[in-house]
Amino acid sequence: MSTTIKAYGADDAKADLKQMNIERRPCGDDDVKIDITYCGVCHSDIHTVRNDWKNSQYPVVPGHEIIGRVLEIGKNVTKFKEGDLVGVGCMVDSCQECSSCKEDLEQFCEEGMVGTYNGKDKHLGGHTFGGYSTSVVVNKEFVLTIPENIDEKGAAPLLCAGITTWSPLRTWNVKKGDKVGVIGLGGLGHMGVKFANALGAHVVMITTSPDKAKDAKTLGAHEVLISKNGEDMKKHMNSFDFILNTIPVGHEMDPYIALLKRDATMVLVGAVEPLKPFHGGGLIVGRKRIAGSLIGGIKETQEMLDFCGEHNIVSDIELIDMKDINEAYGRVIDSDVKYRFVIDMASLKN
Amino acid sequence: MSTTIKAYGADDAKADLKQMNIERRPCGDDDVKIDITYCGVCHSDIHTVRNDWKNSQYPVVPGHEIIGRVLEIGKNVTKFKEGDLVGVGCMVDSCQECSSCKEDLEQFCEEGMVGTYNGKDKHLGGHTFGGYSTSVVVNKEFVLTIPENIDEKGAAPLLCAGITTWSPLRTWNVKKGDKVGVIGLGGLGHMGVKFANALGAHVVMITTSPDKAKDAKTLGAHEVLISKNGEDMKKHMNSFDFILNTIPVGHEMDPYIALLKRDATMVLVGAVEPLKPFHGGGLIVGRKRIAGSLIGGIKETQEMLDFCGEHNIVSDIELIDMKDINEAYGRVIDSDVKYRFVIDMASLKN
Structure with missing residues (x-):
């Protein structure tokens, strides 16, 4: 008996996503729809994929170091326009009303911040799906402006690391x-x-x-x-x-x-x-x-991104295609990466 | 064969001290000589007596919660006069020049604070002897004013606890x-x-x-x-x-x-x-x-004592005679004291 091994490609990914019924909400009045160009690979992605923390909800779509361009905005969105270079980090929602949220520390939201993936989806029910994806819809309060002068790929890991x-x-x-x-x-x-x-x-x-x-x-x-x-x-x-x-x-x-x-x-x-x-x-x-210390609030994240723009700071990265993710995970675990893998999302689209 | 057990009394203590050659320096120009009236019993006393921290130097005279009256002052001493109610805590000296000392944090002196007992005696060489004693000579900078309105016995543990x-x-x-x-x-x-x-x-x-x-x-x-x-x-x-x-x-x-x-x-x-x-x-x-956190600086200790004077705060204590110290140690270890033993130093003098 012989086995033919076929590379996992964009079509397979699309078929898998369809089969897993991974849904993105339409772009609401307060939302920004983002065409994802790059997504960093964080060790937390691996912990979640492998259920190391015993709280993973499958199917998991990891990725919370998201860079992309604005595709569409809701009617209440004034801060962003189509084509803007934007980012999304580890959070996509919080109560916006507790003392932590009011102090711009949404990561410590008393109702619990909503993780970019494996979080509780307030809109569709179920859980959130992250940035290893072609697009994402995120509430405007959790979308960050990426300075246009810095390297887009290297900017992805700024959102978490x-x-x-x-x-x-x-x-x-x-x-x-x-x-x-x-x-x-x-x-x-x-x-x-x-x-x-x-x-x-x-x-x-x-x-x-x-x-x-x-x-x-x-x-x-x-x-x-x-x-x-x-x-x-x-x-x-x-x-x-x-x-x-x-x-x-x-x-x-x-x-x-x-x-x-x-x-x-x-x-x-x-x-x-x-x-x-x-x-x-x-x-x-x-x-x-x-x-x-746990990540940082949205205001502080924007301050950090602005600082990176002024000082031309990005992460040192290795760019990979989506199909190489499993190998990349192995190398992250072996500390064999300088210093962050970033997925080129074009490799998922083509 | 029968054994006669004799209570250990003041005469025995005097004889022991003489034999151990425990010397107090004469009252120098910057010194205050204190007639000790009460001394608290701290768990550190027991650790030192028993060499639990492997740094004890024998003979050990413990005691760093010292209350007494000024017997004599050196010519440079203006803050105290004979008869004043004073206290000495865990330190009797420090370099007075490093950044910690200059910030009134002598307990973190970069040359090391001099402990009231088991410390390095800068004056006589050898090591310092503490407050389970009839008198002590201490540099004026390490002598504290005890508010006259608070209970003298109960004030002793303020100096450490x-x-x-x-x-x-x-x-x-x-x-x-x-x-x-x-x-x-x-x-x-x-x-x-x-x-x-x-x-x-x-x-x-x-x-x-x-x-x-x-x-x-x-x-x-x-x-x-x-x-x-x-x-x-x-x-x-x-x-x-x-x-x-x-x-x-x-x-x-x-x-x-x-x-x-x-x-x-x-x-x-x-x-x-x-x-x-x-x-x-x-x-x-x-x-x-x-x-x-480690004790406190001299300035802060005086602030605490002043606060105790204003709010009439002292420690809850059990007064004991010197001869009962071993039993008291046993009870400290068993947490059987409300809440601090204090030795009546008259019991050592009479």
Whole structure:
């Protein structure tokens, strides 16, 4: 018996979507319909596709780093017009009325933000479908303006990896001259290095891998600290004003807490997992702080995008076709990407 | 064979001290010599006596909650006069020149603060001896004024338990109407409840022991939350503006992190130990924070004492004689004290 393996192409995708009955709502009065050009590949996509967090609803259409052009606007939409370059990040809705929403922190909406995919669809019922798609319809409040001067493909990861690292740097007021550590050089970490540098900080890339040193410096790190080198770690003790911790899995925290100055904070943005035990004394002696941070609000995301326009900052990416997604997922898991995969959505359309 | 057990008395203590060659320096130009009237018993005393932290230097004379009257002053001392009611807390010296000292945070002195006992004695060499003693000589900058209107015995624990709980409440700006949790009703916790109440907060005592409820309310708690009761814990989720965590040993943190509001902080003041692993997601979703806090600076300690004078706040204590110290230690370890032992130093003198 012989088996013929056929490449999965656009027609197959269309047939699958039809069969799965994945519906997009028509463009309502407050909506923007977007022709998706590029979509970034986030580690969360993989967690959701694989149901790692035990909350996936199938069929899953992942993707919350969406770039595209406005195709159609509803009658109440004044901020956008057909053809505008726009983006959509991790959220497509929230209550807009709770104290978090009123403080422009929709990611902490007390009724729960609506995720761009795997969220509760308020319009059609069921759940939301993300950006691995030809188009999407999104409420105008959750559509962002992408500066026309930056690279469209590289802008996609700003919508998740970008805001996830920008928001803590701003919330904890990182400023010119601060000594800022960025732990982990992946999709998040490489954006953290770029932003901290652009904000005028002295940036130290903290990594286990000496072979990442050169890249880190190209991205904007002023120093590289190899966390496995005890002597070097000792030299940097009690010296950091702020540490952005992008490690995506549970890990030891004591060695990093030791790096913080008195009253300084290490913010976790990656490890949605149980962390290893840390020593209370590490926080008590030095009044040190650990915190978490989750993406950022819509207003702050627009501020970040505008900043990227002014400073010409985008993500370093590898562009792939839709058919290569499974291979890309494997490489994300192996940390084998510099530094974010972005899907060329033309490959789904043609 | 029969053994005669003889009570350990003042004469024995004197003989022991003489034999151990425990020396106090003469009162120098910048010094205050204090006749000790009362000294509180802190859990740290026990850790040091028993060398739990592997840094004890023997002979140990513990005690850093010292109350007494000024016996003698050096020629540069203008703030105190003979007979003044004064106190000494956990520190008797620091460099006075580093950025922490200049910010009135001597507890974080970059050269290391000098502990009231088991610290490095800058004057005589060797190590410092604490307040389980008839007198002590201390640099004027580390001597505090005790308001004459408050109970002298009950004031002793303010010098450690008091400032340890006061400082985080002030650093994190606890104010009228805030919902404040105090975890653990011991020497620290009972002061936390009193202070948070006096600052106008809505105080919730969080404890494993339902039988502590009545006492907690007498001390100033408006509500008692039994942490073993999952349903009640659920009702208080995401509702606290601030949590003061006085648990003195490693413990689970997730259930308490869940109680915090967005952007709220839980401060550890007791657990100088490895904590149990917590889930990164608990901090990330809600941008929550964990921090540590260590006693407080001299200026802040004086502010706390003045506040206690204005609000007539002291610690609830059990007064003991010096000879009962070993029994008291046993009871501290068993959490069987309401809420702090204080030694009547007359029992050492007579």
